[in-house]
Every structure is written in structure tokens, then in C-alpha cells.
Amino acid sequence: MLPVVRSTARAVRRPTAVLAGVLTALLTLSVFVSSPATADPRSDAAPRNHAVPGSDDGRLHSLTHIGDNLWQATAYSAAMDAEIPLSIIRPAGTPAGAPTFYLLNGAGGGEDGANWLAQTDILKLFADKRVNVVIPQKGIGTYYTDWIRRDPVIGQPMWQTFLTRELPRAVNTSLRTNGVNAIGGMSMSATSVLNLAIAAPALYQGVAAYSGCARTSTLDGYSAVRGTVYMANKANTDNMWGPFGSPLWTKYDPYVNAHKLRGLSLYLSSGTGTAGRYDKPGLQAPGAPSLGEQVVVGGLLEAAAHNCTSAMAARLRQLGIPATVHLSDSGTHSWRYWQDELHRSWPTVAAALRR
Template sequence: YTDWIARDPVIGKPMWKTFLTTELPRAVDRSLRTSGVNVIGGMSMSATSVLNLAIAEPKLYKGVAAYSGCARTSTLDGYSVIRGTVYIANKANVDNMWGPFGSPLWTKYDPYINAAKLRGQTLYLSSGNGMAGKYDKPGLQAPGAPSLGEQVVVGGALEAAAHTCTTSMAARLRSLRIPATVHLSGNGTHSWGYWQDELHRSWPTLDAALRR
């Protein structure tokens, strides 16, 4: 969820950052008479996005929650994951987003490298470990979600990677002496039931950010 630098033949030229940080807040504040104080959260690939949005617009957000995400974008592994995700989602070419691998924008939009810019934000990071957990049972999949087998196998691998990313980002923040609430929930895959739990778990932290 970012502003793409070039038009893609499949999806055009998405301008998510402009929408999320400029157009949407104006519409919400105008229509709902809100206070203008915001927090933001995201899961999976949008967890990376919300960290980048908070870095880019520190005055817009008081807090950010990233569930099962990965902050590293400028490494070959990070690039490969994002490239694959974008292609699987909509057959788009990620080079139209930030340029080819190694381009300056891949570093500019790497929350791990730019973690110091999160100072002053209320931060919440979470992930499972990729092992099957309480929601990885027959009949517990969300409507439209992958099959149980895919949730356990593919979702398990994705969450294991997210766990590595989350612990790495947590260590990075500690090294910078930036406070963060980090919840490593134990067994759990990359799936909706766990993200719902984390939304509820993180809400007191985000609510406190809205009130400060």
C-alpha cells in the first residue's frame, strides 16, 4: 500500500499513500467530525505498509500496530517476498512500484532501516510462530479463506517468516531505545482468527495513543 512510481499494465498506477494519508483522513474528519488524532494498523503485507505510513507521516499518526508483518524490504529476501506477493495478488510487476531491486526507494521504504523515525509513536508488533494453533482446525476458517491444509502449510510458513521479521524488528527498536509492545503469541498461522485476537489485544495500547 504505497504510491507506485510507474503505471502497471495490469493494475494501473495505485496511489495508496496519497489516499490513506491525505484523501481519506480529510473525508473522515469532515464527514464524522473526528478529532484528527489517528492510529493505524495492518496485518500481513499491510503491516509493512502501516510502518512506512507512520514513518512518512509522523504528525498524522499517534500509534501503529503491525500484525504478522515484515519490516525488511531492501534485502533480497524482502524484495523477493514482496515481488511474489504482488504478483500472486494481482499479476502486477513490483518494479513499477519502487523500481528494480537495489533502487533507492527500496531502502527509503524499509522500516527496519528507518526505524529511528518511529520514535515518539506508540508501537505494537505481534506474530505467531507458524505452528498450528487453536484456529487451525476444521470448520474454523473465515469465509473465503484458504483451505485448512493451505492455512496450515502455507500460512504456517508465512507466519514463521513473520515471526523472524517481528523479533528482528523488535531487537532493532530495542537497540534504538524505542519503546514497543511486542506480543509473540506462540502457536498460530498466518490467518484471520489470530489477527482478530491481536486487534483486540492491541486496542488498549492504541486507545491510549489516541488519548495522549
């Protein structure tokens, strides 16, 4: 089958690798630290961590209906010895046999105000859809991966183990799903979702990556990852995948390992970094950075994401792997555009979940 690649813009010229890396690293974190550190007000409505610490019964804990189609729960991770908070959007009537769409937040891990619930219309979008949407509200600056050693600041995150083994077991049991899954993410987690799909090829049928960078083993990709992790929580990526040039930086490079995505329904997107329809007064997402920062900082960051996404799309074409790619002709690294991409990608994700 020939690859299906749809694009609405031509790729912009790729900047020098080192410059791109420095810009991406610094700008990623400028966007992150400018995000409001205010929690989603709905999060206080549900109890937290009511499960007995260390209890791994393979089920969700403290599953609580917040209102309409929104629920909250925790899932115990034996790998991290922690209860991980979850926001869950369930279909009306909570029927058995629905598929699951795992959706990851960006650099803030959902622990700040920059998350899918607070800044998009996700509840409205999924109000009439027969799917469980599971959003972990933790993971700040971890790249949702397994770290190779304990970091003195954040301990030893084991997100790949949690997301590919522990969480699906608890979700499938407690929500009575049909075991069919897809996964999506934006910015930092757009890299993560590709890696998770590569690591657990039988777990997901579809992947959606919005405004991310599918390069980690190049100097610019490494710089972006290292900068994001450090500025998010002052952690050291040497404890994540080792020093630059270590084998894990290649193992977790989706561009290098793109052939392992064959057979999945793929959706990739980014803007170009130029100001677009939402980069105007009154049209930003709630709690967004200043308009000037969104246009300048978010613009430079999205331009870097555009280069990464264009390169990944070309790689998939080279390998003959079908993908739906939306390269907009404008748009910055900000939530209104990710909301649009969530809507635009849903037909691709939904088709994967019907397999």
C-alpha cells in the first residue's frame, strides 16, 4: 500500500542543527515555565490516593464520577511505587466493550494548568463518542519513559512500564474495555507516544503526535530533550538515557526506528511557527502566556516542530508507511491549535479503534 500523506504546507528550511537544538531546548522551557501553575478547578472535586499504598490489585482506585462524562481515578504503579492520578472521559452510560484512547499532556505532565482538560473542549468533543479517554495527570518533564537510574531530584520514573503494562491492565479490568487502544500526545509527549508505540507494538492500533520532534539521537534532538527535562524539574537526562551518544538515545529515536511503526494508523501534525488565527487578542486558550510570548517563543518552537514533523513524514514516505500528516501553513506552539488537531485527528484515531 502506498503511503497516504496529506499536507497543506511545504516544509520550511531546516536551520543549522546546533542552532535548532539550542532554540528548541530553551524555547520549550520558556513556554513551560510561563504556563500558569494553577490546577484544573475540577480536580479538587474527587478524592486522591485513597487506595492503600503499595496495593497492586490490577484495578483503578478511587474511581469517582465528577460530572457529565468526566471521572477521576488513580492507578497504582508498582514500578514507581506510586498512585498515578488519572482523568477519564467515559462514554454515556459507561457501557462495557468500548476502546481506549490514552492521551498524554506536554512538559508539565498535566500537573500545571497546561493540560487537555483545562485548555481544550475535550469534554464536549467526546461527549457523544463510545470511547474511554484516559489522561494521566503526572509525569512532568519525564518524557514518559523508563529512566535507567535514580535521579536525585525526581527519583526513578518508570513511565514506559506504567503506560504499557500496569495502566492498561487496570483500565481494561475496571472499565471493562474491549482491549483496543490508541495513544496521542503533544509537544514533549508527541515524541513519547511514538516511542511507546514502538516499544509495545501490539498494544496500540493508532498514534497521534501533535507538534513534537521525532528525533532524539541528533545533537539538536538531544539538546531539546535535555533542556526540557532540566527546566521542567531540574533533573538530569544522563539518568534517563545516559550521556549524549549512549545507545538509548538511538533506541528511543522514532525517526531512526520509524520502520517499527508499520501497521499502525499514524497522524502527525504541526504548524509552521508563523502567527495564525489564534495568535490574536482574545483568541488564546485560558491561562495562555502573553500574546507576544506566544507569537515569538511559541513561533520559534513550532518552527522547530515543523522541521521535525516534515522530516518524519519524509521518512515514513521513504519506508512506504502510510500516515496522515497535516502541516498547517501557520500556527504557533499553543493549545488552540492542538485542540484543532485533536478534532482533525479523531477520524484517523477512531478508524484505528474500530479494528
